[in-house]
Amino acid sequence: MSVRTPMTLASIELGAGIRNACTEGPDEVITRVKESGLRGRGGAGFPTGLKWDLARQAPAPDGRRYVICNADEGEPGTFKDRVLLEDLADLVFEGMTIAGCAIGASEGIVYLRGEYVYLQDGLEETLARRRAAGLLGAGVRGRPDFDFDISIRIGSGAYVCGEETALIESLEGRRGEPRNRLPFPVVRGLYQAPTVVNNVETFAWVAAIMARGSAWFASIGTPGSSGPKLLSVSGDVERPGVYEFPLGVSIHEVLAAAGGEDAKAVIVGGAAGQCVPRRDFGRAIAYDDVSTGGAFIVLGERRDPLDVAENFMEFFVDESCGQCTPCRIGNVTILEGVRAMRRGEMTPERLRDLVKLGHTMQAASKCGLGQCSANVFLSIVEHADVLGRELVHA
Ligand SMILES: Cc1cc2nc3c(=O)[nH]c(=O)nc-3n(C[C@H](O)[C@H](O)[C@H](O)COP(=O)(O)O)c2cc1C
Numbered sequence: 599m600s601v602r603t604p605m606t607l608a609s610i611e612l613g614a615g616i617r618n619a620c621t622e623g624p625d626e627v628i629t630r631v632k633e634s635g636l637r638g639r640g641g642a643g644f645p646t647g648l649k650w651d652l653a654r655q656a657p658a659p660d661g662r663r664y665v666i667c668n669a670d671e672g673e674p675g676t677f678k679d680r681v682l683l684e685d686l687a688d689l690v691f692e693g694m695t696i697a698g699c700a701i702g703a704s705e706g707i708v709y710l711r712g713e714y715v716y717l718q719d720g721l722e723e724t725l726a727r728r729r730a731a732g733l734l735g736a737g738v739r740g741r742p743d744f745d746f747d748i749s750i751r752i753g754s755g756a757y758v759c760g761e762e763t764a765l766i767e768s769l770e771g772r773r774g775e776p777r778n779r780l781p782f783p784v785v786r787g788l789y790q791a792p793t794v795v796n797n798v799e800t801f802a803w804v805a806a807i808m809a810r811g812s813a814w815f816a817s818i819g820t821p822g823s824s825g826p827k828l829l830s831v832s833g834d835v836e837r838p839g840v841y842e843f844p845l846g847v848s849i850h851e852v853l854a855a856a857g858g859e860d861a862k863a864v865i866v867g868g869a870a871g872q873c874v875p876r877r878d879f880g881r882a883i884a885y886d887d888v889s890t891g892g893a894f895i896v897l898g899e900r901r902d903p904l905d906v907a908e909n910f911m912e913f914f915v916d917e918s919c920g921q922c923t924p925c926r927i928g929n930v931t932i933l934e935g936v937r938a939m940r941r942g943e944m945t946p947e948r949l950r951d952l953v954k955l956g957h958t959m960q961a962a963s964k965c966g967l968g969q970c971s972a973n974v975f976l977s978i979v980e981h982a983d984v985l986g987r988e989l990v991h992a
């Protein structure tokens with residue numbers, strides 16, 4: 599695989615962001631991040647500056663607040679966070695430290711996907727180097743009022759632990775199952791303290807924004823989707839790898855860069871994303887159009903979309919935590935339906951029921967897993983006319 603180091607992030611001057619943050623202070627950092635328009639790079643696209651502001655303002659009875667870096671990266675087809683942690687860990691840690699300064703936290707935790715445990719030694723070395731340089735620990739950059747350190751905790755390979763409240767449960771030593779909201783983690787998160795959870799890439803862009811300025815970042819992309827975005831491009835392409843594009847880039851342009859112009863369809867957003875057929879390749883990768891945490895999976899002419907749907911539904915049946923009925927039962931029922939389609943045994947009535955079930959799962963599941971697990975199936979049904987696959991046989 600020809601993985602490429604993200605060019606803009608690799609060119610950011612290390613230390614400049616944290617220097618500016620320490621000079622300017624929390625209010626200015628939050629204002630800058632808000633002005634940049636940065637939205638979370640983990641998938642949901644929540645405005646980062648607003649999240650930090652809420653955590654800063656939430657009461658913290660014992661004064662504790664937490665910064666968590668979500669490095670669980672379990673979405674099938676996503677590998678950009680691994681590349682960032684391998685090549686640009688300093689920048690990610692710098693973004694976390696800036697978050698600590700902004701919300702008034704003294705503890706940061708990287709929740710690292712179990713399969714990435716081989717990265718741990720290198721990350722610990724980077725942390726030790728930063729402590730020795732006064733960039734972590736007591737009195738960061740000589741500021742007596744700012745103590746901040748980062749530790750690494752390893753997950754155990756459950757996809758649902760990427761969901762921020764399940765992640766927090768797991769960090770507290772319990773089974774990784776999503777919590778009820780309210781309250782949101784920014785109000786009561788880890789050990790009931792105000793907690794910011796952000797994606798690895800989000801922290802890297804924060805360091806870039808604090809180094810180069812919010813106007814620079816906001817000038818890239820589109821008004822509602824500012825800045826560059828990393829995409830993990832895989833599947834039927836000549837040059838798979840990690841690519842950086844301004845948000846607003848068309849699917850056509852991504853395919854041209856990766857050598858996948860002949861694609862029949864792409865799955866954007868991973869197993870929880872959507873299937874976009876060739877006729878829609880003019881659409882944009884952006885929060886208000888085709889949104890993604892980073893996965894961009896290309897389906898070539900000979901790829902059977904039902905193979906993909908079956909593979910994804912098997913994944914969700916395995917990964918559902920089983921807490922709520924729409925997800926626990928719905929994923930199994932849709933998987934059985936996809937298998938029936940592959941055997942040529944689908945009736946129009948049963949397909950109608952499956953689509954209805956998919957919509958119920960979107961509306962009634964407790965967390966993003968069940969709310970999104972039917973998405974690829976539903977989009978394949980929606981675009982069946984151009985995907986070259988008959989779904990109904992009777
Ligand atoms: C099932 C599930 C898995 C998730 N996995 C991840 C993940 O691996 N990494 C991630 O950053 N966000 C993941 N998320 C989203 C997080 O809950 C959360 O929105 C995100 O970490 C917030 O960071 P951001 O605002 O910087 O994007 C997942 C969500 C769900 C529902």
Ligand code: SF4
Pocket residue numbers: 758776917918919920921922923925926963964965966967968969
């Ligand atoms: S939607 Fe699925 S993963 Fe989420 S809480 Fe319900 S059963 Fe668990």
